[in-house]
Amino acid sequence: MRTTTGNPPPRTRTPLPAFTGRLHDPRTATAIGRWLGGALLVCFVTGLASHFLQHPPGRLFGRFPTRPVWGYRLTQGLHVAAGLAAIPLLLAKLWTVYPRLFAWPPVRSVPHALERLAVAVLVAGAMLEVFSGLLNIVQWYPWPFSFVPVHYAVAYVLAGALLLHLAAKAPQIAAHWTRRSAGTRALPDEERDGPDRRALLAGLGVAVGAVTVTTAGQTFTPLAPLDLLAPRHPGHGPQRLPVNKTAAAAGVTAADMTDWHLDVTGGATALRLALHELAAFPQSAARLPIACVEGWSVNAHWEGVRLRDLLHRAGAPPGSAVRVVSLQRHGAYRVMDMGPEYAWDPLTLLALRLNGAPLAPDHGYPARIIAPNRPGVLQTKWVARMEIR
Ligand code: HEM
Numbered sequence: 410m411r412t413t414t415g416n417p418p419p420r421t422r423t424p425l426p427a428f429t430g431r432l433h434d435p436r437t438a439t440a441i442g443r444w445l446g447g448a449l450l451v452c453f454v455t456g457l458a459s460h461f462l463q464h465p466p467g468r469l470f471g472r473f474p475t476r477p478v479w480g481y482r483l484t485q486g487l488h489v490a491a492g493l494a495a496i497p498l499l500l501a502k503l504w505t506v507y508p509r510l511f512a513w514p515p516v517r518s519v520p521h522a523l524e525r526l527a528v529a530v531l532v533a534g535a536m537l538e539v540f541s542g543l544l545n546i547v548q549w550y551p552w553p554f555s556f557v558p559v560h561y562a563v564a565y566v567l568a569g570a571l572l573l574h575l576a577a578k579a580p581q582i583a584a585h586w587t588r589r590s591a592g593t594r595a596l597p598d599e600e601r602d603g604p605d606r607r608a609l610l611a612g613l614g615v616a617v618g619a620v621t622v623t624t625a626g627q628t629f630t631p632l633a634p635l636d637l638l639a640p641r642h643p644g645h646g647p648q649r650l651p652v653n654k655t656a657a658a659a660g661v662t663a664a665d666m667t668d669w670h671l672d673v674t675g676g677a678t679a680l681r682l683a684l685h686e687l688a689a690f691p692q693s694a695a696r697l698p699i700a701c702v703e704g705w706s707v708n709a710h711w712e713g714v715r716l717r718d719l720l721h722r723a724g725a726p727p728g729s730a731v732r733v734v735s736l737q738r739h740g741a742y743r744v745m746d747m748g749p750e751y752a753w754d755p756l757t758l759l760a761l762r763l764n765g766a767p768l769a770p771d772h773g774y775p776a777r778i779i780a781p782n783r784p785g786v787l788q789t790k791w792v793a794r795m796e797i798r
Pocket residue numbers: 433434435438439441442443445446447449502503506509510525528531532535571574578581582
């Protein structure tokens with residue numbers, strides 16, 4: 410195009426969108442950030458608890474508390490509930506701050522460039538963490554990597570990037586932490602927190618509440634009737650207990666279960682017990698939850714042989730640990746190490762019955778471990794061998 414003088418028009422930047430409302434300002438970013446930060450903190454702390462229970466570093470092995478029996482049920486239920494609540498919070502937070510994408514110039518200095526780089530890592534990490542967690546609880550793994558190590562590593566990256574972000578934004582966060590703290594200038598009420606912001610925050614509160622109420626029933630049984638969106642319902646499954654891995658998926662066949670016997674090795678007396686011999690041991694009962702890493706949990710009535718009675722019979726030295734090996738053909742949890750605090754706990758059973766009937770094949774027939782305050786993946790099913798260590 411030419412001007413009337415025949416000269417080309419001066420080069421200008423494409424006009425950027427202008428955002429003037431209160432929904433994209435630092436006060437809204439701070440208000441949503443507070444909730445999001447709280448949800449992420451709960452996820453981080455409970456996620457670490459779950460990680461260390463499953464993969465105890467040497468010095469923690471044998472030192473976990475076995476009470477309260479519902480400890481893991483609570484922490485993992487909170488982990489998944491806070492992670493799900495973080496999804497609407499994260500989307501709202503990103504929507505609030507997205508106009509900053511158009512800030513001009515995009516980079517003002519080297520520290521500013523580093524800060525924006527940290528924000529890019531923060532956003533990518535937060536999205537990867539919450540959405541991979543979501544897909545994991547619906548057991549859909551559309552990625553080529555292994556979920557657990559990536560989720561664990563990204564948690565640290567996210568925590569570091571979030572700390573940097575909080576440090577960089579500290580002055581703004583302090584200035585906008587509460588409605589009253591928004592600067593020293595005395596603002597009239599309607600300017601301090603306009604109705605549009607209140608409506609956004611109220612709507613977000615309703616969204617978070619709705620997500621929580623329709624999913625928390627998978628672990629918090631009083632809300633079970635409202636458990637509409639969670640992938641699991643606590644009462645659905647054989648013997649009123651959900652199943653994560655079926656016998657077929659674990660490669661355990663009917664023949665494996667029929668020819669079954671239990672080997673207990675490593676003590677003064679090696680034991681090889683058929684099912685009827687185990688059933689002749691003194692039987693104990695315990696009411697303990699199965700608490701899945703994926704956030705669902707349910708209490709059940711278990712009957713079987715106290716593990717410590719078996720260990721005594723096998724001549725295990727007091728305080729020894731046990732390695733439990735399953736009939737299942739493959740999978741990360743085919744072999745499980747149990748510290749002495751669980752192995753010798755009076756509530757830990759080699760369970761033969763569940764809710765008044767022999768274990769269903771998908772619940773680990775003929776025998777499975779049930780112990781207090783343990784992740785479900787460590788409650789080994791189809792137990793074939795125990796090695797005293
Ligand atoms: C995973 C968590 C979070 C993510 C993904 C996130 C993301 C972002 C992004 C992308 C920006 C724009 C940055 C820029 O372009 O300069 C931003 C700005 C901001 N964030 Fe966060 N943030 C998170 C947590 C928090 C928390 C916990 C708080 C405070 C409690 C917070 C307070 C702020 C503030 C005050 C701003 C500046 C807003 C403005 O100047 O308009 N953020 N955040």
